[in-house]
Amino acid sequence: MVENNTYGDFIICYNGQIYNTKELRETLEKNGFSLNSHSDTEILLKSYIFYGKDVVHHLNGIFAFAIWDNKKQELFLARDHFGVKPLFYTQKNNTFIFASEIKAIFEYPNISKEMDAQGICEMFGIGPAHTPGTTIFKNIFELKPAHFAIFNSSGLHLQRYWKLTSKEHTENFEQTCEKLKFLLNDSITKQLVSDVPLCTFLSGGLDSSIITKFASDHLEKQGLAPLDTYSIDYVDNDKNFVKSDFQPNSDNYYIDLMKKTLHTNHHKIVIDTPELASFLEDAMIARDMPGMADIDSSLLLFCKHVKREMTVALTGECADEIFGGYPWFFRKDALTSNTFPWSIALLERQELLHPTISQKINLKEYVDFRYHESLAEVEILDCDTPETAEKRKISHLTLNWFMQTLLDRSDRMAMYNGFELRVPFCDYRLAQYVWNIPWEWKALNGREKGLLRYVARDFLPSKIIDRKKSPYPKTHNPTYLSKVKSMLTHIMQDEHAPINNLLNRKFILDILETNGNAFTRPWFGQLMTGPQLMAYLCQVNMWLEKYQPKIEL
Numbered sequence: 001m002v003e004n005n006t007y008g009d010f011i012i013c014y015n016g017q018i019y020n021t022k023e024l025r026e027t028l029e030k031n032g033f034s035l036n037s038h039s040d041t042e043i044l045l046k047s048y049i050f051y052g053k054d055v056v057h058h059l060n061g062i063f064a065f066a067i068w069d070n071k072k073q074e075l076f077l078a079r080d081h082f083g084v085k086p087l088f089y090t091q092k093n094n095t096f097i098f099a100s101e102i103k104a105i106f107e108y109p110n111i112s113k114e115m116d117a118q119g120i121c122e123m124f125g126i127g128p129a130h131t132p133g134t135t136i137f138k139n140i141f142e143l144k145p146a147h148f149a150i151f152n153s154s155g156l157h158l159q160r161y162w163k164l165t166s167k168e169h170t171e172n173f174e175q176t177c178e179k180l181k182f183l184l185n186d187s188i189t190k191q192l193v194s195d196v197p198l199c200t201f202l203s204g205g206l207d208s209s210i211i212t213k214f215a216s217d218h219l220e221k222q223g224l225a226p227l228d229t230y231s232i233d234y235v236d237n238d239k240n241f242v243k244s245d246f247q248p249n250s251d252n253y254y255i256d257l258m259k260k261t262l263h264t265n266h267h268k269i270v271i272d273t274p275e276l277a278s279f280l281e282d283a284m285i286a287r288d289m290p291g292m293a294d295i296d297s298s299l300l301l302f303c304k305h306v307k308r309e310m311t312v313a314l315t316g317e318c319a320d321e322i323f324g325g326y327p328w329f330f331r332k333d334a335l336t337s338n339t340f341p342w343s344i345a346l347l348e349r350q351e352l353l354h355p356t357i358s359q360k361i362n363l364k365e366y367v368d369f370r371y372h373e374s375l376a377e378v379e380i381l382d383c384d385t386p387e388t389a390e391k392r393k394i395s396h397l398t399l400n401w402f403m404q405t406l407l408d409r410s411d412r413m414a415m416y417n418g419f420e421l422r423v424p425f426c427d428y429r430l431a432q433y434v435w436n437i438p439w440e441w442k443a444l445n446g447r448e449k450g451l452l453r454y455v456a457r458d459f460l461p462s463k464i465i466d467r468k469k470s471p472y473p474k475t476h477n478p479t480y481l482s483k484v485k486s487m488l489t490h491i492m493q494d495e496h497a498p499i500n501n502l503l504n505r506k507f508i509l510d511i512l513e514t515n516g517n518a519f520t521r522p523w524f525g526q527l528m529t530g531p532q533l534m535a536y537l538c539q540v541n542m543w544l545e546k547y548q549p550k551i552e553l
Helices: 021-030 040-058 117-126 173-190 206-221 252-262 273-278 280-287 294-306 319-323 346-352 355-360 363-375 386-415 428-435 450-456 462-466 478-492 505-513 531-547
Strands: 002-005 008-018 061-069 074-079 088-092 095-099 147-152 155-160 198-201 228-234 265-271 312-314 420-422
Touching: 002 040, 008 040, 021 040, 040 061, 040 074, 040 147, 117 346, 117 363, 173 206, 173 428, 173 450, 198 206, 206 252, 206 319, 206 450, 206 462, 228 252, 228 294, 252 265, 252 462, 265 273, 265 294, 273 280, 273 294, 273 478, 280 294, 280 386, 280 531, 294 386, 294 531, 319 386, 319 428, 319 450, 346 363, 346 505, 363 386, 386 420, 386 428, 450 462, 478 505, 478 531, 505 531
Parallel strands: 198 228, 198 312, 228 265, 312 420
Antiparallel strands: 002 008, 008 061, 061 074, 074 147, 088 095, 147 155
16 A cells, blocks of 8 residues: 655555554544545554554554655564564565565575575474574574564664563452453454454364354344354264363364354364365465474365355464463473473484484574573563462463464464454453463462453353363374375385485384384474374475475585
């Protein structure tokens, strides 16, 4: 969008959604700005003209944008508080190149696809997470969440505009619960504003049920009920479901309970295993790197199906990170692991590297550096109890690393289909408030997300409140294992396959022979074991074939 006015000439390139456009519009009109549309792009551009670089302190939303000020000959870029929307950049001579996707940057002439030792460490030591600001490609960076940048004749200048601040929580328990209800309602209802068809994703878990309850009530008040809700399942999943500590029950019973409670117009999307495997390459391309295997491709397919009827969905993503929902918040082995607790298979990751590369690169050393570098940012207060202090650290790691990985996944898999996912729990005001609530309250009654459960007890069925956390569902159909095993076997039958130049062929053959059990821990998170690991290795080979990076160590 181009704007020529008395203040100068401006051009904006923007991706995202601003949720407080109504308030911004009122401010602009009071200050003499004329608005020609209802577009949040125009609101954002004119807000920048009005506020300058301080505009970032007035935005509530998910955004990545760049504004060129022709008079100043200056480019201003900014990214939202938690990095829901991506923004990558590089510099070539005196040229600054930026885009929402790395693949777009490679379209610029003479931008090389190179991978150095840090890239290897990011991909195989940290991945599919990544260190904020970095990518797996040499000299290609991302603008960090909650940062803005100015590029002008004196170069590139980066600045952080927001972070979670540690301070004493002074409100009592009842006041805290009321404030949480207000923030939840405000965040969810703000994100329901849309001029295109909108729905929620409903798994029957606590988080998606809270989103759906507030959304359903809001639409009903406006006379727009019923709310459309969507869930994902896999062919023969109930028949093959295997209970585990990380996935204690399947979703269907709880989805039906919420559907009947709220009278939503529910749609169940059922994915078959051949689809999951065939879309592994699309999922890798959407991320520009190997990711979470079928945990990615299933979401990509889910969004593909929902997009036929809807354009925007609200999801329960980020509640676990903000309210303390993961097992590693409670398990002593995770809390004392002295590394990222969702990625503790460091010895196996090292062994997976090609022997000649493994001699030059120490993954543990790199991961340790990034782990301690991140922990050094945590602000512990004198008034914090030992438990609250410990949980601040694990919360910081989870918010800045694990949550970012899931936000990357959500945005890339959705936008690959021209579909928008919104994450109300990721509202920066909510996150800031919960950050300082004592851990003893957050884990009320010794439960993961205990406080959130307590707050929701007034408006959700008790069976939803009491349900143990269950992650995004994966397929349990044995045909998926057969399919990805066949794909990886086919790759490994070719001794010239590019994966053999990067990874340890013998170890991969051991993984194949043991159906993934040669790798004793999940590759990442809670679910990337067995077939997911084999699918990930297939993605690595696909990535090497498609991107053909030059590896320099």
